Amino acid sequence: MAKKKSKEILFDPLFENNPITVQVLGICSALAVTVKLMPAIVMALSVMAVVAFSNLIISFMRKLIPMRVRIIVQLVVIAALVILVDMLLKAFAYDISKQLSVFVGLIITNCIVMGRLEAFAMDNKPWASFLDGIGNGAGYGLILIIVAFIRELFGSGTLFGHKVIPQWFYDHGYMNNAMMLMPAMALITVGVIIWLQRSYMPQLTEKE
Amino acid sequence: MKFDRNSNGYTLIFMTVLLAVVAVALSGAFTFFKPFHEQNKRQEKMTDILYIIGLDQARLQKAAQSKGLSLNYDLIQKYFNQYIIKQLTLDNQGNPVQGINAFEINLKRELAKPAAEQHYPLFIARYNGKTYYIIPMYGKGLWDDIWGYIALEDDMNTIHGIKFGHKGETPGLGANITEKWFEDRFKGEKLFDPNGQFTGIDIVKHWKDETNKNDHKIDAISGATLTSNGVKAMINERVKHYVPYFNKLKKQ
Known part of the structure; x- marks a missing residue:
């Protein structure tokens, strides 16, 4: 593999190689935490921090890790970071950490994190790995925030908990779409994003 | 050697x-x-208790803003001390016990003890000229712990407000016990029958008659029967501990 430039490492996962819409990873949490914008943003930041720092740590250790136990080593590092993030949220963002509940802990099983460790951090330098983590975290977060924006706006008529759809609409028969609050609608939203992206970037479509 | x-x-x-x-x-x-x-x-405990007597977050925020303060821990503690006029620790017979801080009682640990050694916390609040009796609750839902607070009006019978929390109930089903529409179903319901006998609350599937506040019944959450049962058992068992104390108060 030819060496990629830092800029490419950082920005590729945002669009061309987005972990959710192109690699279709991390869907579970994308459906679960996107009912409201605020928890989605916090979740995105948490995942970004975990991917970036686990990439960094694993990359520093990449020449020392015994190959036979590398998956376990990766899991230990991820789990430690996730527990740290969970403790941080419980201390300084208690209400949001309650809304995210188990999903912070489930970052451990998020395929994106381990996928990046295996595919990138194990054979790249620390700085590049760190950027790769930031990029992939941001790519994940971007989709989360788009989905959460759509779901909160049409599902609850609010953004960040503030009412944005004027009362006038409701008085004339407009109703919040309760379907939007269901995970099924999140999957459909993600599907629509994937469709839009592939029709805009035909090179992503698989050849028959 | 390589x-x-x-x-x-x-x-x-x-x-x-x-x-x-x-x-x-990690331990560090x-x-x-x-x-x-x-x-x-x-x-959270103080906010929950203030919430069920009618002082919700928005109202506290407004009160804080009108004085140019931000709603932080110290201010919530100040409001708590202002509106909660009495914190009692009761023994199994309904007698107040000295020397145990009611706020610090861990109900989960308390309920694991033999019944005769259990202590129950009771908070008495005064807000807008009315007295409320607040009972902390703890029980088991479908998957894990559930807990909550219930505020009774000064007749020690009518539910004024209620608040639930849970550790791991199913999102979208059992987790809905924290929603306001579920809390509202309890408001105004009675825990004692007209003769003063403790009846508790029944949570019933497809209960349509939500306007009748004297039937001791409220509608369960669809798809969350086991969580609803847990809530029912929690309310009835926990409030029952306070019946001897309430009976003594009523006699006075």
């Missing part, structure tokens, strides 16, 4: 060192964050 990073000996040493470092780092972090976690829990 260094072999796949040898058994090296793998063992590597893992031991890694796990030791991680363990030390835990000790560091513990005071913050405890303060958050206390704040």
Whole structure:
């Protein structure tokens, strides 16, 4: 593999190689935490921090890790970071950490994190790995925030908990779409994003 | 000799060192964050108790803003001390006990003791000229712990407000016990029959008659029968502990 430039490492996962819409990873949490914008943003930041720092740590250790136990080593590092993030949220963002509940802990099983460790951090330098983590975290977060924006706006008529759809609409028969609050609608939203992206970037479509 | 990073000996040493470092780092972090976690829990408890007597977050925020203050831990504690006029610890017979701080009682631990040694906290609030009796609750839902607070009006019978929390009920089903529409179903319901006998609350599937506040019945959450049963058992068992005390108060 030819060496990629830092800029490419950082920005590729945002669009061309987005972990959710192109690699279709991390869907579970994308459906679960996107009912409201605020928890989605916090979740995105948490995942970004975990991917970036686990990439960094694993990359520093990449020449020392015994190959036979590398998956376990990766899991230990991820789990430690996730527990740290969970403790941080419980201390300084208690209400949001309650809304995210188990999903912070489930970052451990998020395929994106381990996928990046295996595919990138194990054979790249620390700085590049760190950027790769930031990029992939941001790519994940971007989709989360788009989905959460759509779901909160049409599902609850609010953004960040503030009412944005004027009362006038409701008085004339407009109703919040309760379907939007269901995970099924999140999957459909993600599907629509994937469709839009592939029709805009035909090179992503698989050849028959 | 060539260094072999796949040898058994090296793998063992590597893992031991890694796990030791991680363990030390995490326990250090835990000790560091513990005071913050405890303060958050206390704040949540005070906010929940103020909420069920009618002082919700928005109202507290407004009160704080009108004085140019931000609603932080200290201010919530100040409001709590202002509106909660009495904190009692009761024994199993309904007699007040001295020397045990009601706020610090851990109900889960208390309920694990033999019945005769259990102590129950009771908070008495005064807000807008009315007295409320607040009972903390703890029980089991479908998957894990559930807990909550119930506020009774000064007849020690009518439910004024209720608030639930849970550790791991199913999102979208059992987790809905924290929603306001579920709390509202309890408001105005009675816990005693007209003769003063404790009846508790029944949570019934497809209960349509939500306007009747004297039937001791409320509608369950669809798809969350086991959580609803847990809530029912929690309310009835916990409030029952206070019946001897209420009976004494009523006689006075």
